[in-house]
Amino acid sequence: DPAILWFRQDLRLGDNPVLAVAAERPVLPVFVFEDGPRAPGGAARWWLHHSLAALAGALAERGAPLVILRGDAREIIPRLAAEIGATEVHAGRQTEPLARSRDAATHAALEATGRRLVLHRNALLHEPHRVRTGEGRPYGVYTPFSRAVFALLEGLPPPLPAPGRLRPAAGAPSGLPLDGLGLLPAPPVPDWAAEFREHWTPGESGAHARLAAFLEHGLDRYAARRNMPGVAWGTSGLSPHLHLGEISPRQVWHAAREKGGAGLETFLKELLWREFSHHLLWHRPEMVDTPLRPEFAAFPWREDAALLRAWQRGRTGYPIVDAGMRELWRTGWMHNRVRMIAASFLVKHLLQPWQAGEAWFWDTLVDADLANNCASWQWVAGCGADAAPYFRIFNPVLQGEKFDPEGAYVRRWCPELARLPDRFIHRPHEAPEAVLREAGIVIGRDWPAPLVDLAEGRARALAAFAAIKGGE
Ligand code: FAD
Numbered sequence: 070d071p072a073i074l075w076f077r078q079d080l081r082l083g084d085n086p087v088l089a090v091a092a093e094r095p096v097l098p099v100f101v102f103e104d105g106p107r108a109p110g111g112a113a114r115w116w117l118h119h120s121l122a123a124l125a126g127a128l129a130e131r132g133a134p135l136v137i138l139r140g141d142a143r144e145i146i147p148r149l150a151a152e153i154g155a156t157e158v159h160a161g162r163q164t165e166p167l168a169r170s171r172d173a174a175t176h177a178a179l180e181a182t183g184r185r186l187v188l189h190r191n192a193l194l195h196e197p198h199r200v201r202t203g204e205g206r207p208y209g210v211y212t213p214f215s216r217a218v219f220a221l222l223e224g225l226p227p228p229l230p231a232p233g234r235l236r237p238a239a240g241a242p243s244g245l246p247l248d249g250l251g252l253l254p255a256p257p258v259p260d261w262a263a264e265f266r267e268h269w270t271p272g273e274s275g276a277h278a279r280l281a282a283f284l285e286h287g288l289d290r291y292a293a294r295r296n297m298p299g300v301a302w303g304t305s306g307l308s309p310h311l312h313l314g315e316i317s318p319r320q321v322w323h324a325a326r327e328k329g330g331a332g333l334e335t336f337l338k339e340l341l342w343r344e345f346s347h348h349l350l351w352h353r354p355e356m357v358d359t360p361l362r363p364e365f366a367a368f369p370w371r372e373d374a375a376l377l378r379a380w381q382r383g384r385t386g387y388p389i390v391d392a393g394m395r396e397l398w399r400t401g402w403m404h405n406r407v408r409m410i411a412a413s414f415l416v417k418h419l420l421q422p423w424q425a426g427e428a429w430f431w432d433t434l435v436d437a438d439l440a441n442n443c444a445s446w447q448w449v450a451g452c453g454a455d456a457a458p459y460f461r462i463f464n465p466v467l468q469g470e471k472f473d474p475e476g477a478y479v480r481r482w483c484p485e486l487a488r489l490p491d492r493f494i495h496r497p498h499e500a501p502e503a504v505l506r507e508a509g510i511v512i513g514r515d516w517p518a519p520l521v522d523l524a525e526g527r528a529r530a531l532a533a534f535a536a537i538k539g540g541e
Contacts, residue, residue: 081273090187118253128235159189215341299476347440389465393408412446490504
């Protein structure tokens with residue numbers, strides 16, 4: 070009897086154990102788009118559209134076209150299995166809480182008719198439910214977690230090859246045309262994704278091309294340059310590909326180790342941050358909206374729509390923050406160092422709740438990933454499992470001067486500052502009149518005055534933190 074291949078966050082053919090069953094049986098590849106809470110945000114939908122197009126093309130070439138459906142998978146999948154007489158549905162294991170409950174419900178519905186949902190590990194290097202501390206508990210701290218997983222990965226088997234021809238199941242429904250999902254911005258909405266195409270090639274071959282380019286141009290100098298947002302290939306840019314599983318972490322891990330070199334260790338450790346976020350989400354599903362440190366529930370945020378909006382638009386008056394927010398809007402991605410600075414500025418200097426920043430990132434990042442986004446926001450806000458101490462507050466001017474010393478990054482995304490000398494590129498509000506005039510800038514007209522004074526913002530943030538620490 071045939072099997073259903075249910076694609077979710079594993080939109081690839083290479084190194085995908087879900088496809089192993091295709092060696093023995095006819096298959097029906099399916100993707101079900103489910104709208105609702107925590108459905109992909111705008112930028113991620115753009116990516117998903119193109120990624121599905123690539124997957125559909127690859128599957129059609131192998132003789133088993135992808136069937137695209139929309140609705141509640143808990144009903145659609147069991148119905149489809151009954152229709153084509155499939156006894157097994159194969160899929161990749163996900164860590165998101167809603168996906169897990171959906172899978173449990175789908176499995177139960179399948180079981181009621183003698184069928185089953187078989188989940189494979191194809192998104193992570195470790196199994197969150199298997200990796201435990203010496204005391205048998207889940208990990209809550211990155212360093213011991215990474216040590217444990219590193220040791221485990223010594224014997225990591227090589228990636229699986231992509232299958233050859235597939236035998237299509239008989240009686241497959243036709244499904245929706247991809248455009249029917251409405252994932253792309255369409256009039257009257259302006260095409261905010263126009264620039265995305267210049268930066269990204271969604272899909273499995275785009276992912277492998279990016280990996281190859283990074284191994285050639287970036288890996289060697291990764292340790293030295295991964296914090297510099299203004300350089301080319303400082304980091305891999307693989308995050309959106311990894312998020313949708315267009316490439317597996319095992320393929321990345323093996324390829325990087327094969328290439329080797331100076332940056333290798335640091336790069337592998339970053340891949341393990343992704344594992345760690347998913348480990349946390351698996352064991353602490355409440356982390357998507359609730360601070361992992363309970364005292365933060367009483368944090369005195371000062372919700373302010375105008376401040377939030379200025380941050381979203383890249384109009385805070387601090388160049389490294391604003392450059393990052395504009396890079397995000399225009400490309401759907403932001404450099405990790407700048408994500409940390411921009412997020413810290415929002416939650417500390419502006420005292421806006423981390424959930425508001427998380428929501429904006431969710432909607433605007435092409436790599437928006439529930440585990441990575443929530444874990445990172447909680448980490449920056451100081452309320453995460455393994456968080457930086459709250460009192461360590463990034464100064465956006467000093468951070469900018471340290472990691473973008475000549476202002477290459479700021480000049481690219483904030484061209485109105487391009488003519489400022491290096492000395493003032495991260496502090497235009499402190500530049501003397503004559504320097505501003507020379508650069509053609511009037512503060513308040515061409516460039517926003519700072520939303521908040523850094524020393525005042527810092528003192529206010531520390532006072533807010535003292536209030537929850539003291540249990541007031
Ligand atoms: P590289 O430096 O090339 O790293 C390789 C891979 O390792 C990445 O693709 C990613 O999968 C993983 N990785 C690297 N750093 C981290 C990290 N700190 N945490 C988890 N995984 C990591 N990453 C997302 O994938 N999705 C998100 O929604 C997301 N939101 C974030 C929000 C904030 C506030 C912060 C500070 C970080 C967030 N990150 C998120 C983590 C990190 O910024 C990105 O993974 C990274 O910038 C992706 O760029 P890259 O692929 O070039 O990374």
